[in-house]
Amino acid sequence: MEPAKTVKITDENIALAKAQRYCVYQERSQQEVRNKMYEWGVAGRVIEIVISRLIIENFLNEERFAKQYARGKFNQKHWGKIKIKQGLKLKQVPDVLIKKALLGIDMDDYLRVLQDILTKKASGLKEKDGYKRRYKLQQYAYSRGFESDVILDVLKNSEL
Structure with a gap:
């Protein structure tokens, strides 16, 4: 029996619609969306086009994601700033946005x-x-x- 082949998504509009649904569910970092599209088999050149469209259409916003992530991990899991910072770095959020997000913690x-x-x-x-x-x-x-x-x-x- 042959292993199942991953279906390649080459159509930009299909990839965009799928990524929009993924982003509407909860805030995401650019890297999370990029990784998910690789999982879906989206063609490499299409990924960056879709990411750009998601940013333009405000489905993706790294600053909003960083602030929500920091607030959530602090309020729900009672993480300290060091652990929150590490989590955001793993999601490849820029340092300047990590600082802004941490300043949002009273x-x-x-x-x-x-x-x-x-x-x-x-x-x-x-x-x-x-x-x-x-x-x-x-x-x-x-x-x-x-x-x-x-x-x-x-x-x-x-x-x-």
Whole structure:
């Protein structure tokens, strides 16, 4: 039995319509759309034409994507700025847009979320030694993508 052949999409309008539906569902980065079109078997020259049309027609907007991604990962998953930045870099979002997206996170909310996740983690720790306990909390917050100076400030100003 022969392996199934991927159908090549050479028609620009078919690729555009499919990509528009993909972008309407949720915000996407240019690289996500590019990768999806490769999966669909869209011819290489057509991909860049379709990407350009999606940008012109405002289906694709990297700045809007970056801000939505940062807001979503922070609000839903309680990721810190380091982890959000890494996620956006993986999606090949330009650095200037990553900075803009991170500036959209309110610092008071950021500190409150960090305090909340540290408090929740501390309640589950069995460690009695204060030094080891703080180290474990530090490592946990760092693994969630928070910056070490911010973590140290929150730990210094709390009773954890």
